[in-house]
Amino acid sequence: MQTLHSLYNILVDIILIVIPLFLIVAYVTYSERKIIGFMQARLGPSRVGPYGLLQPIADVIKLLSKEIIIPSGANKNIFITAPIIMLVPSLLVWSVIPLSETFVLANINAGILFILAFTSLSVYGVILAGWSSNSKYAFLGSMRSAAQIIAYEIAMGFALVGVLMAAGSLNLQEIILSQSGGFFHWYWLPLFPLFIIYFIAGVAETNRAPFDVSEGESELVAGFHVEYSGITFALFFLAEYMNLILISILASIMFFGGWLSPFQGTWLEIFFDWVPGFIWLSLKTLIFIFIFLWLRATLPRYRYDQIMRLGWKVFLPITLIWIFFEGIMIYYNIEPWFSYVK
């Protein structure tokens, strides 16, 4: 009876996470088109529903009702499996994300490790999709993407190592709690270079502009998912946007105190005491999502070899140096790095 009850609770929690997540993804695409539209002196979607608000719904219906075309030379089984392999890890990761003080599906001790393990799985989806399509564009796209994801996974991993050194824990809730004490106690300040590298690596990791060489429109048309249509394409799309939200939410958890109020420790604290932690987390995440969109509207695309150079020759050395530096500071108990270690 007890197990049945807890199973029921878990199911409710999963639905509470997944359904809003899909809705958020839908409206992130809407806001992307709207925000970039305004940045580019045009309107964006404005015809379906008031202010075009029903546009994502219309898109979903369109994608669901479209035919799935499997190219004649494609390996059918892998071709169908690849988008699923892409989607599943990006969904699984959400199980360890603490959305508020109390709400987290699985508060496991190796949270960061779990996230890194599963996000790096998505590269298999990319490779398999590009390989099984039997298309040269898709193949080139997946090769680029695989190399890029591996390169930036390392930089990203090292950036997160800095966080876990400072927090002294792999558990995400504890990482958040160790940042308590207000805006200037969050890790972005002592770990500033790592934060910048984490975010840029995150942009590269999700294959977003200016690092979108793997689907670089003007070169590879759509890269690894060029042969996909209908719902199989929608799965890639969904995975990409969930990863985008994930990177944003992780940036706010690791470096901006997660669900902590930014006014902790100041006289404003009591005025904002009623605001639930979830709202703070959402606000921080939205800011990062906005930066993602802003980058896409502003920057040209890197060339493939330039991305690799940036990843291996610039980011990796910087993270290593900073981790070394941080280690010395922690060893000799020097503020402010030391003060965070319990």
Added chain:
Amino acid sequence: MKEYQNFTMNFGPQHPAAHGVLRLILQMEGEVIKNADPHIGLLHRATEKLAESKPYNQTIGYMDRLDYVSMMCNEHAYVLAIEKALEIDIPLRAKYIRVLFDEITRILNHLLWLGAHALDIGAMSVFLYAFREREDLMDCYEAVSGTRMHATYYRPGGVIRDLPSQMPKYEKSSLKDNNEIKNSNYNREGSLLDFIDSFIERFPECVDEYENLLTDNRIWKQRTVGIGVVEPDRAVELGFTGPMLRGSGVNWDLRKMNPYEVYDDLKFDIPIGTKGDCYDRYLVRIEEMRQSIKLIKQCVNWLRENSGPVMIDDAKYAPPDREKMKSEMESLIHHFKIFSEGYCIPKSEVYASVEAPKGEFGVFLISDGANKPYRLKIRAPGFPHLASLNEMSKGHMLSDVVAIIGTQDIVFGEIDR
């Protein structure tokens, strides 16, 4: 031992960066280009052959459709060739109007090039900003000729009608209320010249805006500096003209070297590059837009102060006044002759060229004395540029091919003709 083959990729003709219908067969080693083989002919419309079966004036419209982003410059070369063969001189006002619209066309073309080039390299926004400004220039086309693109405005002997004294205005519709209409019409109260004035006033700031996004952008520089380098001597050998040649550092511009119309009376500078890479060509074109503004300003000032005919007073080439045509027998006959049979050009061979935005656009005309050309040969600037694609892109990566196609400013209408 296993033999490794190069990766052959078919790039285009349906490809977002193919600029129309370019088809490239790329031999690649990984991402590095070993050989790039451009295939042309997918937009071939036999313009040269069609011209042989029509009276001279009816081919002007085909000229617009060659390089369909620099329409009036193509017309210009064609009417210049006819005028040269006929040995006629056109009124001064018509010359100024032609220069004015040549320069408007140059900005039109360079804006499209800039937008497409930036879009190819991944900077999306510049494309839409460029189109925002193009809209006003298209309106200038529309005001003088009635169409936004294929104007058929230049005619042998001048231009078909004088600049309008009123700009057409937006009207109220279900999508726009009075307030919006007022905003859209703010610079349309006066004549076309006032409209152009207001455009050249705000346009330099727009160019600053594009430059702000691109010129000092690290990624933009990484993608264009040192890409597709052409040495000055080699550029001449390859038959480059226009910004492609000037980007390599060769000071050659037909507007200065072989001035036609009134270019020798106007003040402007020719920007030239130093290294001959994509970035230099980008800077050259940006500067050309600024110089075009200077030229437009001079033309507008001249046109405001001087009025006069815009078409030669010769009933053989100029269509008669509409009212006269309805009342006078002579005019009716002339009208009928011009629009049915046209006019004959004495036996001759002429070549006339203009500095089109892409380079030297030339028309070689052989007449056997009939009312249609015996042979018409068009020298399209894009053709030699595309022919050098293999040389320019060898050893570069796939992404650089896209940048090189962008920097060549290729339009298939003129290459395939």
